[in-house]
Amino acid sequence: MLADLVRDRRVAVCIGGGGVGKTTTAAALGLAAAREGRRVVVVTIDPARRLADALGLDALGDEPRRVGGPALRGELWAMMLEQKRAWDRLVARHAPSDAARARIVANPIYRHLSESFAGSYELMAIEQLCALVEGSGFDLVVLDTPPARHALDFFEAPARVLAFLDRRVVRWLLVPYAAEGRAVASAVGRTGGRLLALLEEATGAEVLGHASELFVALSGLFDAFAGRAAATDAILRGPDTAFILVAGPDERSVAEAERFAADVRALGLRLSALVVNRVHPQDAALPALDAASLAAAGVTGARAAWMAENLAAHRTLANGQAARIAELARRCGRDVTVAVVPEVDDDLHDLGGIARLCTIDPRTSLNPLG
Amino acid sequence: MSANPAPSPLERRLIFVVGKGGVGKSTVAGALAQMLAWRGKRVLLAQAGGPAPAPRSLPLLPVDGEAAMAEYLALNLPGRFLARRVVRSRLYRRFVAVAPGLKELMAVGKLAHEERRRDTWDAVVVDCPATGHGLELLRMPAAAHDAFRAGRIQWEAERVLGALRDPARTAVCLVTLPEELPVRETLDAIAELERLELPLGVLFVNRVHDAPLAAEEIPAAPAGAPPEVVAALRCAREEAARTARDRAHVARLRAAVALPTVLLPNLYAERFGDAERAALAARLAGAA
Numbered sequence: 100m101l102a103d104l105v106r107d108r109r110v111a112v113c114i115g116g117g118g119v120g121k122t123t124t125a126a127a128l129g130l131a132a133a134r135e136g137r138r139v140v141v142v143t144i145d146p147a148r149r150l151a152d153a154l155g156l157d158a159l160g161d162e163p164r165r166v167g168g169p170a171l172r173g174e175l176w177a178m179m180l181e182q183k184r185a186w187d188r189l190v191a192r193h194a195p196s197d198a199a200r201a202r203i204v205a206n207p208i209y210r211h212l213s214e215s216f217a218g219s220y221e222l223m224a225i226e227q228l229c230a231l232v233e234g235s236g237f238d239l240v241v242l243d244t245p246p247a248r249h250a251l252d253f254f255e256a257p258a259r260v261l262a263f264l265d266r267r268v269v270r271w272l273l274v275p276y277a278a279e280g281r282a283v284a285s286a287v288g289r290t291g292g293r294l295l296a297l298l299e300e301a302t303g304a305e306v307l308g309h310a311s312e313l314f315v316a317l318s319g320l321f322d323a324f325a326g327r328a329a330a331t332d333a334i335l336r337g338p339d340t341a342f343i344l345v346a347g348p349d350e351r352s353v354a355e356a357e358r359f360a361a362d363v364r365a366l367g368l369r370l371s372a373l374v375v376n377r378v379h380p381q382d383a384a385l386p387a388l389d390a391a392s393l394a395a396a397g398v399t400g401a402r403a404a405w406m407a408e409n410l411a412a413h414r415t416l417a418n419g420q421a422a423r424i425a426e427l428a429r430r431c432g433r434d435v436t437v438a439v440v441p442e443v444d445d446d447l448h449d450l451g452g453i454a455r456l457c458t459i460d461p462r463t464s465l466n467p468l469g
Numbered sequence: 470m471s472a473n474p475a476p477s478p479l480e481r482r483l484i485f486v487v488g489k490g491g492v493g494k495s496t497v498a499g500a501l502a503q504m505l506a507w508r509g510k511r512v513l514l515a516q517a518g519g520p521a522p523a524p525r526s527l528p529l530l531p532v533d534g535e536a537a538m539a540e541y542l543a544l545n546l547p548g549r550f551l552a553r554r555v556v557r558s559r560l561y562r563r564f565v566a567v568a569p570g571l572k573e574l575m576a577v578g579k580l581a582h583e584e585r586r587r588d589t590w591d592a593v594v595v596d597c598p599a600t601g602h603g604l605e606l607l608r609m610p611a612a613a614h615d616a617f618r619a620g621r622i623q624w625e626a627e628r629v630l631g632a633l634r635d636p637a638r639t640a641v642c643l644v645t646l647p648e649e650l651p652v653r654e655t656l657d658a659i660a661e662l663e664r665l666e667l668p669l670g671v672l673f674v675n676r677v678h679d680a681p682l683a684a685e686e687i688p689a690a691p692a693g694a695p696p697e698v699v700a701a702l703r704c705a706r707e708e709a710a711r712t713a714r715d716r717a718h719v720a721r722l723r724a725a726v727a728l729p730t731v732l733l734p735n736l737y738a739e740r741f742g743d744a745e746r747a748a749l750a751a752r753l754a755g756a757a
Binding site: 116117118119207208210211215216246248262263305306307310347349350351352382385386387388392393395396397398401402405406407409410412413415416418419422444 | 568570599616618680681688697698701702704705708738741
């Protein structure tokens with residue numbers, strides 16, 4: 100059962116590229132665990148609106164909400180993490196006054212940080228994960244991650260944001276710059292001074308001033324993040340955390356998944372499972388189709404020709420996928436559980452559809468029909 | 470604003486191709502560039518979303534905002550050596566990280582620069598990062614223009630925005646699949662592109678199934694039929710059902726979107742290689 104992939108774990112992080120069914124897989128894992136009696140929360144990003152509706156997420160909320168559903172011996176909770184709101188909430192908590200909070204939120208560099216800076220969303224997701232693990236009494240937290248090109252994007256995000264906010268790195272430059280102006284630039288050294296002059300001329304002094312002000316204003320937040328870095332790392336690297344790589348069966352997706360698997364290894368972490376979605380079922384080897392037997396089924400002429408061609412095409416596709424998946428599984432390593440999820444004949448965007456995924460047995464991996 | 474009617478989208482010099490991850494955007498961008506090259510155009514295929522397989526004969530340009538920023542700096546600092554030291558300096562890296570939209574602005578600036586080289590290129594096809602980030606590339610020059618109120622970057626942002634918004638020069642084409650999530654994201658992307666005042670081009674719907682029979686026309690397997698016949702009938706029914714679903718999504722798109730729409734077939738192949746890419750380009754040549 101799909102729940103096997105997260106048994107004995109407190110945290111399951113779904114990683115992988117875009118368009119592979121990560122969000123659906125995260126929801127299915129959560130549902131599977133809840134059916135077994137666990138108290139689960141699924142943290143999703145940008146789910147399809149129908150999935151959001153099925154999970155009761157149509158109303159935007161910053162807190163997990165309980166999802167009703169059939170055959171749930173445990174509890175399934177879900178929340179949708181929205182980047183900008185998560186940042187604004189953190190700022191509100193750490194700002195010394197409402198006026199300070201308002202200034203931060205209006206700062207254009209803050210808008211950049213909270214909306215488009217690479218790693219900004221992932222940091223919020225990690226913060227949310229840790230809050231749920233340390234707080235709320237859930238047995239299992241399932242985290243869906245944004246589509247990424249590299250696993251590193253997720254794991255390096257906290258360091259990246261910390262580096263961005265670290266006022267100490269350029270304190271010798273920006274703060275004096277704002278206060279005393281250009282005279283300090285020459286003290287920075289010729290290269291730095293020339294660059295500053297160039298950047299000032301190119302952009303207008305406002306950018307550096309805004310940045311300076313923001314870093315000082317967010318120093319409390321920086322200290323909070325920095326202070327938690329060790330605890331966060333302990334959760335991500337702990338034995339109770341499972342990393343689940345989600346992939347599709349086509350070439351691009353498999354190549355991307357191979358990269359993810361290599362990245363995870365390079366980070367000194369372990370993948371616990373690989374889920375390959377939307378796989379074309381592979382028939383066991385069959386005798387060649389002949390016109391007579393098709394005619395006996397009432398199919399002749401151009402229709403018969405098309406059906407024969409269609410069968411061959413489906414087989415070719417399935418064979419290609421099976422070979423790629425086998426190679427991907429081999430690269431992931433023998434200790435990685437592989438779950439192959441067949442293509443279903445409908446979009447999976449509600450709890451009923453997702454429930455069907457829960458019955459996939461990870462052990463009948465590579466040849467679901469044979 | 471030009472008084473002449475805008476050239477048709479695929480006749481323009483700067484063609485952006487956007488789409489969600491997994492829809493085949495890079496493949497379609499490559500096929501589009503190939504088709505234009507077959508028409509006798511000098512085409513540059515720019516990859517702004519990281520490396521991707523592409524038709525072999527086409528000139529490729531990896532587009533990296535940081536490298537473009539470094540080039541920009543090199544033009545303004547005396548000496549290549551100095552420029553290299555600056556690019557490695559903490560201050561520079563910090564500045565690029567902090568400045569909203571600067572990297573994307575530089576990337577689009579580089580593309581606009583290539584588009585202006587009329588002696589070299591007739592068309593620049595840009596394979597954008599998967600949506601989310603793809604639109605970021607197109608959205609950021611306006612953000613940079615607002616953030617940088619003075620100076621040379623403001624001027625560069627103005628120039629780039631001018632090129633992006635010019636329907637005589639630019640078209641933003643979208644790639645989607647006949648499936649729920651891609652369709653929804655495409656409709657959202659179109660709305661945002663219209664808000665950004667960017668000229669839209671063709672909508673490509675990829676991997677559209679096209680069975681010649683409807684599911685009802687396919688008989689059930691008779692009792693005792695050999696397994697290969699059972700399989701053939703089952704696959705035929707699946708293909709027919711998939712075709713019906715795809716057509717419903719295409720109809721929904723056509724109803725919601727006023728753009729020229731091109732349907733691309735689902736190509737079954739063990740591996741998607743050069744032959745498949747050429748087939749797709751040929752299909753585009755016929756349809757677009």
